[in-house]
Amino acid sequence: MPRAARKVSSTGIYHIMIRGINRNAIFYDEEDKNKFLDIFEKTKGETKFELYAYCLMGNHAHFLLKENEISISVIMKKICGIYGGWFNHRHHRVGHLFQDRFKSECVETQTYYITVLKYILNNPVKCNVVEEAEDYKWSSYREYIEKNSITDTAFFLNMLDTNQKKAKKYFIEELKKQDKGIVYLTASNIRRADIEAEKIIYDDMKKLGIESIGEITIEQRIVLIKSLKAKGLTNRQIMSITGLPKSKVIGI
Template sequence: MPRTKRDQSSTGIYHIMARGINRQNIFMEDDDYSRYIDTLREYQNEIAFELYAYCLMGNHLHLLIKEGNEEIGNTMKRIGVSYAYWYNWQYNRSGHLFQGRFKSEPVENDTYFLTVLRYIHQNPIKAGLVSDAENYKWSSYREYIKQNGIVNTDFALQIFSSDKNKALIKFSTFHKEVTDDQCIDIDEGKRTLSDKEVRNLVLEKYNIDLAKLQNMEQVIQDEIIQYLKGEKGVSLRQLSRLTGFTIHRIYKVKV
């Protein structure tokens, strides 16, 4: 069957979502996240697209982007191919990394632009990885409040206020709102967390290094295993690998 034609944006701005094939992780270690950001920077210089927000999760990513001197589909293909080539080399694998073509939706006005901006930055919170967007390392939220990077922060902040300080206050308040915003996302079942994300969940919630869990009291061990296995859906095999406990030991913890 022929592919459905993408909805075109009159502003040239799109919300993009891409995910790993078969829900597999596309980012495993810090070097992977950094490499993808470097790839964005490289093609940003060449194609002159504007990037307003990004969030890199374990097995998918979100971008808020305005196409540059070529159609957005070509840009995303270049970025995806370049990163996949590096990832396959890095992990001695072959074949496709991303699941089909990326998803996209047009962003036609300031109201929806801000909705998508917040939706992207709140992804790690809704996934239970952090309690504050500022604590997630691999999104553009920090670029808005702390440091310059590859994102054009002025465009969004100007929507809040022409005064930079007032804009930042409104930006922060806006992102703390609890919402049920609906934007494109992975919608095919619960995603698999990477090992790093599982470790960060425990560090964020319990301030415990998961690798040292065996040295803790059993009641703490069971509570953390119960949390990861029951609430977060981490597999027995992954928990066994990360904690050093046998699968049988983990299985016995009731959820």
Template sequence: MGRNHRTWHSGAMYHITARGNRKQEIFKDERDLKQYMRYVAMAKESYPFHLYAYCLMNNHVHLLIELIDVPPGVIMKSIQSRYARYFNDRHDVSGHLFQGRYGSEFIDSIFYFLFCSRYIHRNPVEANLVSSPEDYPWSSYNAYISKHNPYQINTSKTLKYFQTPHLTYEQYVTQKPPEKL
């Protein structure tokens, strides 16, 4: 029995996740992390999409994207297959690097979009890797609170909802998140 086709359309937004096979590490060092982000950049050039947030953890990845002309499967195949070949060659291993196909959660509202952005940026804090999101170098959080944006994260869509004196994006992310949606 084949897999169900995932539906998509131009303008659809997704929280994409990919985990290492058997929850194994998919990044051994900074060189691996940089290479993964190079493949993300290459995919953006070949199959344009908006990247709103990312977080690379040692055994999984989070991406928050908006599609333009190409389904998410094409984008993720480009990134994941290139990275898996690179990783296996570099570390002299073979076999599957990623656990099954990538996960994708359709973003159906601006509230869920903002929640996912916060969730992605808080991931290293919740995993007790850092005490504050800005201390984790492999997420897009610093693109939101500083001028440093090496991977061309589209911050404008998110930040337009925080142009108020009542709540900044930094406050939104660093506040204790709600228990449930």
């Protein structure tokens, strides 16, 4: 079956997520993360996209960016291809590093832009890696309150205030606000946004003691999927985020 066409954002802005195959690590240490950011920055200079937020975790990474002349598909294919080859060579491994193609969500309103930016920068807190977003080294949080490097911070800071000192103060306050899960309502069902679905899956796997989807037992899979569906996740979201095939998800 052919892949569904990627949705095109009317603003050119997307929330992008990449994940390791079978939820395995894509960054083993700081050298890996530094190399990825070097490749990312070089590609940014070549393709002229705008980066509003990023966060590198152990087995996945999030980005909020805007494409200009070059499409996000070309941009991400180049970044992931170069990094994947370098990573495999360095760690003496073969095969795919990333799970399927990258995931993307259109960001077409200011409200959703702010929600996604906050979600990305608070990801280390939600995953219990640090207590405060400002304590995490591998995100663009510090670029907003100190000096920007590869992140185009002016776009969001100017939303908050034209006075940069005030804007940075408001930024810190905004990041600490607790957003409720984003839920889209339709006439027949409740569907959670993908960024919320990812957090729910991560939390449920942790509660069930599941370290990797590749090692999940039949009993764990059934319990996990039933729990996720009860919380409003769709079959598409479960398959897309976990990598489980259709035959293992449908019908449970």
